[in-house]
Amino acid sequence: MKKMSSKKRKINAKTESKKTKTWAILLVVFCGFLGAIAQLLLKIGSERINESITSIFNLPLLFGFVFYGLATILFIISLKHGEVTILYPIIATSYVWVSLFSSYFLHENITLAKWGGDLLIILGVSLIGYSSKISSNTGVNK
Amino acid sequence: MITPTSSIIIALICAVLGGFAQILFKKGADNLKFDLSMLKNYPLIFGLGLYGLSAVLFIFALRNGELSTLYPIIATTYIWVNLLAVKFLNERMNIYKLSGTALIIAGVILTSVI
Numbered sequence: 143m144k145k146m147s148s149k150k151r152k153i154n155a156k157t158e159s160k161k162t163k164t165w166a167i168l169l170v171v172f173c174g175f176l177g178a179i180a181q182l183l184l185k186i187g188s189e190r191i192n193e194s195i196t197s198i199f200n201l202p203l204l205f206g207f208v209f210y211g212l213a214t215i216l217f218i219i220s221l222k223h224g225e226v227t228i229l230y231p232i233i234a235t236s237y238v239w240v241s242l243f244s245s246y247f248l249h250e251n252i253t254l255a256k257w258g259g260d261l262l263i264i265l266g267v268s269l270i271g272y273s274s275k276i277s278s279n280t281g282v283n284k
Numbered sequence: 285m286i287t288p289t290s291s292i293i294i295a296l297i298c299a300v301l302g303g304f305a306q307i308l309f310k311k312g313a314d315n316l317k318f319d320l321s322m323l324k325n326y327p328l329i330f331g332l333g334l335y336g337l338s339a340v341l342f343i344f345a346l347r348n349g350e351l352s353t354l355y356p357i358i359a360t361t362y363i364w365v366n367l368l369a370v371k372f373l374n375e376r377m378n379i380y381k382l383s384g385t386a387l388i389i390a391g392v393i394l395t396s397v398i
Contacts, residue, residue: 259394
């Protein structure tokens with residue numbers, strides 16, 4: 143009996159520490175945003191590459207990598223404060239930012255199907271975010 | 285342009301490697317400290333290694349294949365992360381996570397194929 147209750151307490155403590163913090167979720171949303179800025183910069187930088195080898199050292203490309211690295215570091219920090227099954231899918235919001243940026247800054251044509259896909263991604267991420275608010279209350283493990 | 289099977293298989297390997305990288309990131313993040321102990325944070329280091337390897341491999345897949353075919357394959361990473369997190373991190377799935385993952389993958393297919 144004693145053994146079981148301590149085990150139960152351990153499991154409870156474990157689920158407690160696994161709760162995904164709201165600020166961790168918001169930080170990953172920000173990572174998705176930074177990642178999209180990185181994509182935009184990499185696209186602009188890649189178009190400046192020509193026959194000359196030094197053309198790969200251009201500012202947009204460099205900053206693209208910096209933003210990419212920054213997004214990765216912030217994501218790892220946020221992982222410390224939540225479940226990977228909640229936080230990783232939120233990175234997909236990046237697709238939505240990429241659509242917005244490439245339409246606004248690069249004047250790319252975003253088809254209705256693409257916007258529809260973005261909408262599905264937002265719905266999916268919202269569902270997963272919502273589950274972080276309820277899964278922490280369903281105490282049973284397994 | 286038809287994407288060769290070899291490119292599809294490489295992209296699938298990238299997705300699985302990317303999934304393992306996320307699990308290692310999570311393991312590394314749990315012991316994350318911003319000091320010299322980071323150099324001994326092997327899950328973090330291996331995670332970054334796998335992440336880089338996956339990115340480089342994907343470039344090889346892209347050389348012969350179409351992005352619209354290969355991107356949805358990369359999106360299977362969302363499935364691998366869920367499976368691996370349940371197996372190695374004892375995280376639990378629920379109907380919201382499952383349907384959310386399905387919606388995201390459907391969304392990626394819509395944004396990249398059509």
